[in-house]
Amino acid sequence: MKKYSAVILADRDGSAFRSKFPAAKAEVLFQPLLNWTLDCCRKAGIPDICVLTGGRPEVEQLLENQEVSIARYTSDSASFVDAVNGSQVLILPCDRPLLSSELLQKAWEEHRLHTKVQVTALTEEEKPCGIVWIDREAFLKIMEHGEQVDLYNMAQEAEDNDFKVMEYPVKDPIQLRKAASRRDLLELNQLANGQIVDRLMEEGVSFTSLDGVLISPKAKIGADTVIHSGTQLKGAVTIGECCQIGPNTVIEDSSIGDGTTIHSCLIEKSKVGSGVRLGPNSHLRPNSVLADRVKVGNFVEIKNSTLGEATSVAHLTYVGDSDFGSHVNVGCGVVCVNYNGYTKARCTVGDNAFIGCNTNLVAPVTVKEGAYTAAGSTITDEVPENALAIARSRQTNIEGWAERHKAKYKK
Numbered sequence: 101m102k103k104y105s106a107v108i109l110a111d112r113d114g115s116a117f118r119s120k121f122p123a124a125k126a127e128v129l130f131q132p133l134l135n136w137t138l139d140c141c142r143k144a145g146i147p148d149i150c151v152l153t154g155g156r157p158e159v160e161q162l163l164e165n166q167e168v169s170i171a172r173y174t175s176d177s178a179s180f181v182d183a184v185n186g187s188q189v190l191i192l193p194c195d196r197p198l199l200s201s202e203l204l205q206k207a208w209e210e211h212r213l214h215t216k217v218q219v220t221a222l223t224e225e226e227k228p229c230g231i232v233w234i235d236r237e238a239f240l241k242i243m244e245h246g247e248q249v250d251l252y253n254m255a256q257e258a259e260d261n262d263f264k265v266m267e268y269p270v271k272d273p274i275q276l277r278k279a280a281s282r283r284d285l286l287e288l289n290q291l292a293n294g295q296i297v298d299r300l301m302e303e304g305v306s307f308t309s310l311d312g313v314l315i316s317p318k319a320k321i322g323a324d325t326v327i328h329s330g331t332q333l334k335g336a337v338t339i340g341e342c343c344q345i346g347p348n349t350v351i352e353d354s355s356i357g358d359g360t361t362i363h364s365c366l367i368e369k370s371k372v373g374s375g376v377r378l379g380p381n382s383h384l385r386p387n388s389v390l391a392d393r394v395k396v397g398n399f400v401e402i403k404n405s406t407l408g409e410a411t412s413v414a415h416l417t418y419v420g421d422s423d424f425g426s427h428v429n430v431g432c433g434v435v436c437v438n439y440n441g442y443t444k445a446r447c448t449v450g451d452n453a454f455i456g457c458n459t460n461l462v463a464p465v466t467v468k469e470g471a472y473t474a475a476g477s478t479i480t481d482e483v484p485e486n487a488l489a490i491a492r493s494r495q496t497n498i499e500g501w502a503e504r505h506k507a508k509y510k511k
Contacts, residue, residue: 104208106146106190107177109230109251110134111154116280122156126279128197128288129296130316130334133279134162136197139317143201144208146190150180152251174251178243181236188212189239191254192231195279197288198295199231203275207268208233218263221255224276226267228255238263292317312348322358340374349379357392373409391426405436408451421463422447431457431475438463450485 110124117126124134134151141149150169153159160170171177181189188211190204203222211220211233218238222231232254242257243249249257258265270276279285296315297307304323307313312330319333328346333339337351340358345351348364356362357374364380372378373392382396385403390396394407397414405419408426413419417430421438423446424430434455436447447461450469455461460478467473471483477491 103186104146104188104190104233105148105181105184105186106141106150106192107171107180107251108134108137108141108149108151109191109193110137110159111152111156113156117282117285122154122159123279124156124159124194125162126285128279128285129292129314130332131197131318132162133197134159134194136317137192137194137199138166138168140199140201140204141190141192144204145201146204148180148184148186150177152177174247174249175243177251178240181239181243186236189234189236190232191234191239191251193252196229196231196276197279198275198277198292200275203270203272204231207231210268211266214266216264217266219255219258219265220268221265222276223267223269224273226269228253228267229270229276229278230254232258234258289314313346354384421445422449422461424449425451425453425469427452428455429453430455431459433458434461435459436461436463 112123114121114123114126116123125132128136138149150171151163152171152174155172163170169180171180188208207220207222211217218235220233221228223229230252234254238258242261255265274291277288277291279288293314296317297310300321305321306326308326309329313327314332316333316335316337318335319337321339322341324341325339325343325345330348331346332350334352336353338355339345340356342359343356344361349362351367353369354367354371356372357376359374360372360376362378365378365382367384369386370384370388372390373394375393376390377395381398382400385401387404388402389406391407391409393410395412395414396402399415400413400417403420405422407413407424408428410426411424411428413430414432416432417434418436420436421444422436428449437460438444445463447463448466449455450467452470453467454472456473456475456477458476459473462478462480465479465482467479467483468485470486472488473479473483474488474490477489479489479491483489
């Protein structure tokens with residue numbers, strides 16, 4: 101028999117936030133309230149979790165690819181608990197993102213020790229907060245009343261059904277801080293961010309300023325890395341040791357190697373190696389991979405592409421749907437022409453190639469190892485190894501043209 105299961109209450113609308121979206125979708129540090137609660141239950145070791153969605157599609161979208169059961173109606177949660185066949189059930193709303201797994205475990209241990217108690221209710225200042233441990237049999241008995249049961253007030257429901265309820269006082273009010281308004285969300289962002297920053301500093305991470313700094317609870321940062329003002333780390337971000345991140349940098353669901361410097365950049369779902377220099381004002385769009393010691397400079401956009409070791413893309417360039425080898429030099433104003441209006445194709449550039457300024461690489465096209473393209477060329481055919489490709493018309497000078505041109509407009 102499994103020891104316990106959980107029912108998370110996520111069926112309320114967003115009226116508390118004056119939002120058209122369900123309350124469970126409101127975010128703290130880029131993560132929905134529901135996800136905070138799911139993570140807490142999993143860290144507490146709860147094997148089976150059911151989420152009461154009220155049939156709200158936005159809530160159920162949050163649960164895609166997650167190993168949880170869905171209860172669209174209150175009575176569905178009883179079917180879940182009956183099927184799990186555990187001994188105790190945790191009932192909790194999803195509006196307390198700072199709740200810790202340790203607190204849930206301690207309350208469960210206390211509940212388990214009192215054999216004559218059917219319900220243990222976590223309380224703040226002697227008032228139930230909607231989080232209860234309840235014996236499976238007591239829960240199923242209460243749920244015989246069907247949709248009339250108020251799962252948000254399970255302690256009162258238990259008392260009304262003559263079950264013995266024990267209070268478990270919570271001395272740390274921050275853990276029970278409720279998200280009930282937009283102001284609450286703002287303050288919870290600040291509280292949660294402060295906890296994460298404190299932990300990271302203890303692990304050897306430095307912060308030059310906390311102005312505009314927001315860090316996801318899923319972020320991992322190595323020792324001796326420095327985070328500068330305006331840096332936001334969203335989702336599952338991993339940053340190595342001895343990096344300089346920011347100022348004014350946003351990294352989302354990406355990994356960064358050791359010793360990398362990133363200044364004023366947006367990085368989305370990409371992988372950056374060690375010893376890389378990025379920015380200022382560059383953008384890595386999803387599925388980009390930069391090998392070690394790559395340099396990406398001012399106003400460069402890279403999308404769904406790979407850059408090999410020590411390749412340099414210094415400024416004002418678009419690299420899309422392309423594979424560049426190692427030690428490639430890319431001049432200013434280069435464009436990978438990857439889209440013909442209907443389909444996208446890839447460009448391939450070999451090791452040690454040199455792509456001259458204002459080159460257009462019209463995909464699909466290959467520039468082989470050690471080849472050069474002349475500045476201002478539009479490359480549509482394969483460039484052989486160690487060749488120079490020139491794809492532009494010869495310069496023609498028309499003597500006296502400027503004077504005649506000016507005279508025409510003066511008349």
